[in-house]
Amino acid sequence: MDLSSRIQxxxxxxxxxxxxxxxxxxxxxxxxFGFQYLDSQTMIFQPLNSGLLPCLPLEPSGLDRWIRPISxxxxxxxxxxxxxxxxxxxxxxxxxxxxxxxVAFLFLTRGPLPLSPIWEKFFEGNKGLYSIFxxxxxxxxxxxxxxxxxxxxxxxxKVTEWGKMSMCDAERRLLANALxxxxxxxxxxxxESCTPLYNFNxxxxxLKRSRHSFVDSFDHPGPQARGRYNPLMAPLIDVxxxxxxxxxxxxxRKLAIHILQDTKYYAAFNxxxxxxCIVDEHYFPTMLNIETPHLIANRSITYTDWSRGGAHPAxxxxxxxxxxxxxxxxxxxxxxxxxxxxSAVCVVFARKFAPSALGPLLQLAPIVLGFGTVVD
Numbered sequence: 001m002d003l004s005s006r007i008q009x010x011x012x013x014x015x016x017x018x019x020x021x022x023x024x025x026x027x028x029x030x031x032x033f034g035f036q037y038l039d040s041q042t043m044i045f046q047p048l049n050s051g052l053l054p055c056l057p058l059e060p061s062g063l064d065r066w067i068r069p070i071s072x073x074x075x076x077x078x079x080x081x082x083x084x085x086x087x088x089x090x091x092x093x094x095x096x097x098x099x100x101x102x103v104a105f106l107f108l109t110r111g112p113l114p115l116s117p118i119w120e121k122f123f124e125g126n127k128g129l130y131s132i133f134x135x136x137x138x139x140x141x142x143x144x145x146x147x148x149x150x151x152x153x154x155x156x157x158k159v160t161e162w163g164k165m166s167m168c169d170a171e172r173r174l175l176a177n178a179l180x181x182x183x184x185x186x187x188x189x190x191x192e193s194c195t196p197l198y199n200f201n202x203x204x205x206x207l208k209r210s211r212h213s214f215v216d217s218f219d220h221p222g223p224q225a226r227g228r229y230n231p232l233m234a235p236l237i238d239v240x241x242x243x244x245x246x247x248x249x250x251x252x253r254k255l256a257i258h259i260l261q262d263t264k265y266y267a268a269f270n271x272x273x274x275x276x277c278i279v280d281e282h283y284f285p286t287m288l289n290i291e292t293p294h295l296i297a298n299r300s301i302t303y304t305d306w307s308r309g310g311a312h313p314a315x316x317x318x319x320x321x322x323x324x325x326x327x328x329x330x331x332x333x334x335x336x337x338x339x340x341x342x343s344a345v346c347v348v349f350a351r352k353f354a355p356s357a358l359g360p361l362l363q364l365a366p367i368v369l370g371f372g373t374v375v376d
Contacts, residue, residue, distance in 0.1 A: 067097055069181040073133065073155050079173060086176035087260045089253075100128060101185035103207060104178035107134045108160075108170055109192040112142070114355035116150055118195055118362055121372040123149045126200045133178050135160075135170050165270045167247075167280040175256045188250045193315070193352035194302065195361060197330055199370035203348045211339050212297040213255045216245030217285035228282065230272040237268060237286060245285030246300040248351070255288070255295055262287060297337070303330055303350035315352045321360035326368045 077085065107113060113134070123130060132153045136142075144151045155177045160170045171189060178184050186207045196203060220226060225244040251259065265287040273279040288296050305314040316325075336346035353361065365372035 063097060067099075067182050069131070069183070073153060073177060075156060077156075079169065079176075082176045083172065083260045086179035087257055089257050090182075099183055101208070102128070102181070102183045103130045103204060104181070104184040104187045105130060105132050106171075106174035106178060106187060106189045107132070107192065108174065108189060109134060109136045111136055111140045111192075113150065113192050115192065115195055115353060115358055115361070116144075116148070117358060118365060118372070120149060121362070121365060122196045122200055124371070126204075129200070129204060131178065131181055131184055133174050135174050163275045163278040163280070165273075165279050165283075168266075168269075168283050171247075171280070171284075172260060175251075176260055179253070179256055179260070185253050186250060187252075187256050188349070189248050190302070190349065191248070191351055193354070194248075194349050195351070195353055195357075196348065196371075197303070197326075197350055197369060198345075198348050202370065206301075206345065206348055207250065209339070210297070213252050213295055214250040214299060214301045215255075215284060215288055215296040216249070216300040217243045217289045217296060217298045218245060219243060228273070228277040230277065232272045233268050236264070237290070241286060241290050242282070243285040243289045244281050245298075246302065246304065247280045248300055248302040248304070248349070249284065250301055252295075255292065258292060259284065259288075262291075265290075299336060299346070301346070301348050303347040304352070313352055315354050316357055317354040318356040318360060321353075321357050321364065323364055323368055326364060331368070 075082075113119070123132075132149055134142075134150065134154045135157045136154060138157050138159060140154075140157075142150065142154060155173065157173070158166065158170065160166045174189065175187055178187055188207075198206075218225075219240075219242070226239060226242055228244075229239045229242045231239075265283065269279050269283045269286075273282060305316075308314045330347070330350050332344075334346060335342050335344060337343070338345070362372060
């Protein structure tokens with residue numbers, strides 16, 4: 001090989017080494033900055049130890065976004081925001097998903113539910129056909145186990161006063177929270193002293209087959225009815241339209257939304273029905289009698305004993321509860337209209353039961369009421 005050829009060969013090798021070195025430098029730079037970028041992305045997606053940036057679950061983007069019940073009942077919506085959100089009603093009659101209608105049980109309480117064990121037996125085996133909402137005094141902390149049907153079923157609550165509009169506000173608050181679940185079709189207002197009188201299947205069918213909502217509404221000339229009418233309500237409400245009824249109601253979804261949407265009658269009652277006018281005995285019965293009389297049965301499905309007189313009904317304790325008491329006093333009572341026909345089943349819940357009544361109720365429930373386990 002001559003001198004010229006050797007020089008050209010060395011130059012070629014030198015240039016090739018330069019290109020290889022440049023390529024290696026570029027590759028090293030890419031790897032360095034690439035690892036830096038990946039490390040920064042890892043830091044972004046990892047939650048900080050302080051817990052200030054937790055990973056949030058992705059919200060559903062399909063139909064589930066609208067039909068899935070909220071996972072937590074506690075929220076920070078005001079009543080105005082809650083009622084607005086709950087008052088939406090689909091205008092298309094047919095649902096685009098398989099909807100199983102549920103009964104929403106609305107418990108208006110001061111604190112604990114002493115009769116919860118009998119309700120646990122009542123709900124047993126009926127998951128997916130009911131939901132539970134509890135309005136208690138603010139700050140009350142329940143201690144139900146994770147297995148209980150009442151576990152984390154409290155809603156944001158406010159103080160209620162007997163005979164005042166705050167009581168109706170609590171009832172509307174219960175309705176509104178329950179309406180957020182599109183599967184809830186029937187809404188039953190109950191107290192901590194209520195008990196079911198039939199098994200779940202009987203009550204579910206009773207509500208499902210009824211063409212009316214069960215709101216007690218009647219006219220009476222006495223001092224505890226028309227005697228509470230305030231002439232300042234005219235001309236919006238005439239004395240002939242004034243009604244009284246039991247606080248404990250059952251309404252369907254259509255009527256529940258109607259109750260939330262009302263502002264006209266609410267304002268009138270809030271101003272002109274102050275104690276001794278008991279607003280929760282007059283507001284809904286009067287308003288619904290005027291607005292939707294064809295949708296209500298004018299009776300309650302919750303038994304209450306007023307035979308002893310006074311401002312409050314009788315309370316039944318341990319010594320009152322027997323098989324004869326349940327069968328004759330509660331279940332074998334008067335006749336009533338159900339879908340235009342006479343029926344022997346007029347009430348499916350009863351009150352007021354003291355905590356001491358729980359033991360005998362649990363013993364008699366499988367024998368008389370049709371649910372629970374027989375205790376030897």
